[in-house]
Amino acid sequence: MRATRKWFLLALQALALPVSAKSTTSKVTTTVLSTTSTSSASDILVVVTSASEVVPTGSYLSYTTTITLARNESRSTTETSTLTATNTTITNGTTTTATTTDTAVQLSGTRVLTSSSTATSSAGANSQPCNGYTEFCERKYSNITMVTAHNSPFVKKNNVASNQAYPVRTQLEDGIRMVSFEAHYYEDDIYLCHTSCELLNMGTLEAYLTNVTDWLKENPYEVVTVLIVNSDYVDPSNFTAPIQNSGLIDYAYEPWKIPMNVSDWPTLSEMILAEKRAVVFMDYQANQSAIPYILDEFSQMWETPFSPLNASFPCTVQRPPGITAAEAEERMYMINHNLDIEVIFEEVEILIPDTAQLNTTNAVSGYGSLGLMANNCRAKWDRPPNFLLVDYYNDGNFPGSVFEVAAAMNNVTYNGKCCGTTSDASQPVLSASLGVLLVVTWAGMALTWEML
Known part of the structure; x- marks a missing residue:
């Protein structure tokens, strides 16, 4: 299990997903749909089903x-x-x-x-x-x-x-x-x-x-x-x-x-x-x-x-x-x-x-x-x-x-001064309205997000 987590963190690093480091109180339910392992690859699918305040x-x-x-x-x-x-x-x-x-x-x-x-x-x-x-x-x-x-x-x-x-x-x-x-x-x-x-x-x-x-x-x-x-x-x-x-x-x-x-x-x-x-x-x-x-x-x-x-x-x-x-x-x-x-x-x-x-x-x-x-x-x-x-x-x-x-x-009138002409970051679109499917392929170190 430690090896699995290590690869999971390395995969996150490839996409630079934020991982919470602070101690938190949270009620989040995740469901592992399937886990298969071989000597060369492991696929893990995680679905967010509910979440409350961190x-x-x-x-x-x-x-x-x-x-x-x-x-x-x-x-x-x-x-x-x-x-x-x-x-x-x-x-x-x-x-x-x-x-x-x-x-x-x-x-x-x-x-x-x-x-x-x-x-x-x-x-x-x-x-x-x-x-x-x-x-x-x-x-x-x-x-x-x-x-x-x-x-x-x-x-x-x-x-x-x-x-x-x-x-x-x-x-x-x-x-x-x-x-x-x-x-x-x-x-x-x-x-x-x-x-x-x-x-x-x-x-x-x-x-x-x-x-x-x-x-x-x-x-x-x-x-x-x-x-x-x-x-x-x-x-x-x-x-x-x-x-x-x-x-x-x-x-x-x-x-x-x-x-x-x-x-x-x-x-x-x-x-x-x-x-x-x-x-x-x-x-x-x-x-x-x-x-x-x-x-x-x-x-x-x-x-x-x-x-x-x-x-x-x-x-x-x-x-x-x-x-x-x-x-x-x-x-x-x-x-x-x-x-x-x-x-x-x-x-x-x-x-x-x-x-x-x-x-x-x-x-x-x-x-x-x-x-x-x-x-x-x-x-x-x-x-x-x-x-x-x-x-x-x-x-x-x-x-x-x-x-x-x-x-x-x-209580003032908005001056309309927004927004910058060039952006340095695109906005990857994710939604939790129907749940988010995270597909991690360890062998290829590829992460993709799909909407359910």
């Missing part, structure tokens, strides 16, 4: 009191209004209160911000878009709905493990404002792999973040969020070198409080004028006291069920587990709206984007659509989601439908 496990931070940090934000600008904040720090039972003065600035349409430039303000109406819309400039970061590219780096032609069609620079040009990805400690560095570096390896985190940083340099009025999935639960110190060497450290936002609730976040214009326009979250093992620019995700944001395997997409809190409704209301939240297919063989779990359903999953309306889930979540929580996580953001009931949904959540 639940990742990990440690979660909780805070019984907040920690207030010194604000290190400098701005060179003409002051148009004053924001006064009272910071309370509790150290060894001693309370220290400090009052700081900040500026909220009206952006003009002609200014280019650099670390040495002097910004000027216009007394008239703002004409400079922030993250694509002038309306966003004076909104808090926590009061904007952004589209998230799930597994942003995994772009590979004719590969069923891919989650996106365009590289990260194109994603950002099209309007993606959060990028998420699995990161693995591999060969003494951090690599972006889905989900094993032996199966699909898209290179180092440093190289990927360099592309993000270059785009930020070229687009001085944009705020981007990076969500790191710490797949191997390694110490966050392993991520500091890629962030620093890529140059992203120059833009990394450091919050003034741990944890930040929805009312604590600055406006986009404040972040832009401070040139701290990259918010970096990590799902597990983050330590903000030691590394303040890598933010702990789940103490400041919650998520709906991870990697949904059915189109019902409930708007319930899955991670972090056990928080109250009142606690959830104080945090930002992300809806996971990437429909998957899961196959399990010999305890190996395979998650594959259900690309056949993208025209419905990423649609503006209808059962199973992103629009319906976003509206349901807004009704349930009395505020829109902050992040809409999707696969193949460019596909839907029309190109850019996911951005139409985000615009509706933000």
Whole structure:
């Protein structure tokens, strides 16, 4: 049986199918239709007959009191209004209160911000878009709905493990404002792999973040969020070198409080004028006291069920587990709206984007659509989601439908800016509606997918 599994994994490597490495709770039924073995070949047929949610496990931070940090934000600008904040720090039972003065600035349409430039303000109406819309400039970061590219780096032609069609620079040009990805400690560095570096390896985190940083340099009025999935639960110190060497450290936002609730976040214009326009979250093992620019995700944001395997997409809190409704209301939240297919063989779990359903999953309306889930979540929580996580953001009931949904959540008119002109990955079409037949021929190392 071990030999069979070895050949199975080698066959998966040939097609680079994603194999789940995290501990999960799952109820997936697979049926082996037939197994025949000879000295030269073995054919195994696996059918997915039912599947339920995959639940990742990990440690979660909780805070019984907040920690207030010194604000290190400098701005060179003409002051148009004053924001006064009272910071309370509790150290060894001693309370220290400090009052700081900040500026909220009206952006003009002609200014280019650099670390040495002097910004000027216009007394008239703002004409400079922030993250694509002038309306966003004076909104808090926590009061904007952004589209998230799930597994942003995994772009590979004719590969069923891919989650996106365009590289990260194109994603950002099209309007993606959060990028998420699995990161693995591999060969003494951090690599972006889905989900094993032996199966699909898209290179180092440093190289990927360099592309993000270059785009930020070229687009001085944009705020981007990076969500790191710490797949191997390694110490966050392993991520500091890629962030620093890529140059992203120059833009990394450091919050003034741990944890930040929805009312604590600055406006986009404040972040832009401070040139701290990259918010970096990590799902597990983050330590903000030691590394303040890598933010702990789940103490400041919650998520709906991870990697949904059915189109019902409930708007319930899955991670972090056990928080109250009142606690959830104080945090930002992300809806996971990437429909998957899961196959399990010999305890190996395979998650594959259900690309056949993208025209419905990423649609503006209808059962199973992103629009319906976003509206349901807004009704349930009395505020829109902050992040809409999707696969193949460019596909839907029309190109850019996911951005139409985000615009509706933000109460702005969609600017129609989507999607890139060339793609780096085709979308192998798989569907779980009637079941998926996986045919593996060991002798020829060939894998084919057929629809039942």
